[in-house]
Amino acid sequence: MIPLGAYIFVSAVLFFIGCAGVLVRRNAVVILMCVELMLNAANLAFVAFSRRYGAIDERGSVFVVFVFVIAAAEVAVGLGIVLSAYRNRPVVDVDEIHAMKG
Amino acid sequence: MTFDFVEPIVFAMLSVGVIAAGAAVVLINRITAAALLMAFTFLCMAGMFVLLGAETIAAFQVLIYVGAITVLILYGVMFTKSGDRPYALFFQHQTPIAAIFVAAIAIPVLLLAFSFNAPAPPPRGGDLPGLATSVFTDFAFPFEIASVLLLAAMVGAIVLTKRDEAEGADTRRRERR
Numbered sequence: 367m368i369p370l371g372a373y374i375f376v377s378a379v380l381f382f383i384g385c386a387g388v389l390v391r392r393n394a395v396v397i398l399m400c401v402e403l404m405l406n407a408a409n410l411a412f413v414a415f416s417r418r419y420g421a422i423d424e425r426g427s428v429f430v431v432f433v434f435v436i437a438a439a440e441v442a443v444g445l446g447i448v449l450s451a452y453r454n455r456p457v458v459d460v461d462e463i464h465a466m467k468g
Numbered sequence: 469m470t471f472d473f474v475e476p477i478v479f480a481m482l483s484v485g486v487i488a489a490g491a492a493v494v495l496i497n498r499i500t501a502a503a504l505l506m507a508f509t510f511l512c513m514a515g516m517f518v519l520l521g522a523e524t525i526a527a528f529q530v531l532i533y534v535g536a537i538t539v540l541i542l543y544g545v546m547f548t549k550s551g552d553r554p555y556a557l558f559f560q561h562q563t564p565i566a567a568i569f570v571a572a573i574a575i576p577v578l579l580l581a582f583s584f585n586a587p588a589p590p591p592r593g594g595d596l597p598g599l600a601t602s603v604f605t606d607f608a609f610p611f612e613i614a615s616v617l618l619l620a621a622m623v624g625a626i627v628l629t630k631r632d633e634a635e636g637a638d639t640r641r642r643e644r645r
Contacts, residue, residue: 368479368519371582376483376516378581380490380509382574387494389566395544396499399506402537403490406513409525417520417595418586424598428607430525431599434532435614439621441537445544446628458548 373414381407394448394458398441405437479519485512499545507538522595 380403387400409430416426451463489509493502510533517526603611 370586371584374584375581376486378577379487382570383490383494386570390563399493399541413517413520413522413525417522424595424602427522427525427595427599428602432614434528435618439617441540442621442625446625449547450628452548
């Protein structure tokens, strides 16, 4: 049986890869992809703990279902914002989008 | 002869797939390739869910992430045709600072990750009965709230991307005059 720590390690590595991507990349669509990677890493940790701690009613997996819902809503609204900003000015670079900076 | 050696091999392949494809999403410059590699990461993650015995979550993962979200991201990539800027603005040399910041948090967390061990063997059978019981008893109200959230997000996405018809017609009329 794979130890629980191995799953948590993979989850943490993927989370920090996504975190570095959000900080380093400047394309708004790529930043959305990296946020999805981070959400998915959290899902892996949820499922691993839920299965291995012998929870009878799978509480962790229920939270994973909610994370799926949030991720779908987030990517739909995020892409809507990116597309409407792109229509205003054709850039997807988050450093160039400063119309609302005040 | 037992087949206990298969599970570590599958786990190693899946974890290499998850980490390598995830790193490639961040490092690669072609955005379409990054989106497809993201789909590959999600697929490997679904394999890990199966390995953990959570088949229902793996099916949801393939349906929602590999299906819906990847297609949505691909459409976003196609509608906004632009590469990453190869240079940084002169006051935004933030990559080294970001790397130091992430490493400073990541290294202790990664060292801590191996300290977890399983106190109980995984329950027998799949995760569907437990999941369904939880969703329809304790978490019924949050589940309904989630459906309302999805509806709100759908309406919000439509409103955000809809062209302003009245304004467009007004402009056209002015141009005709």
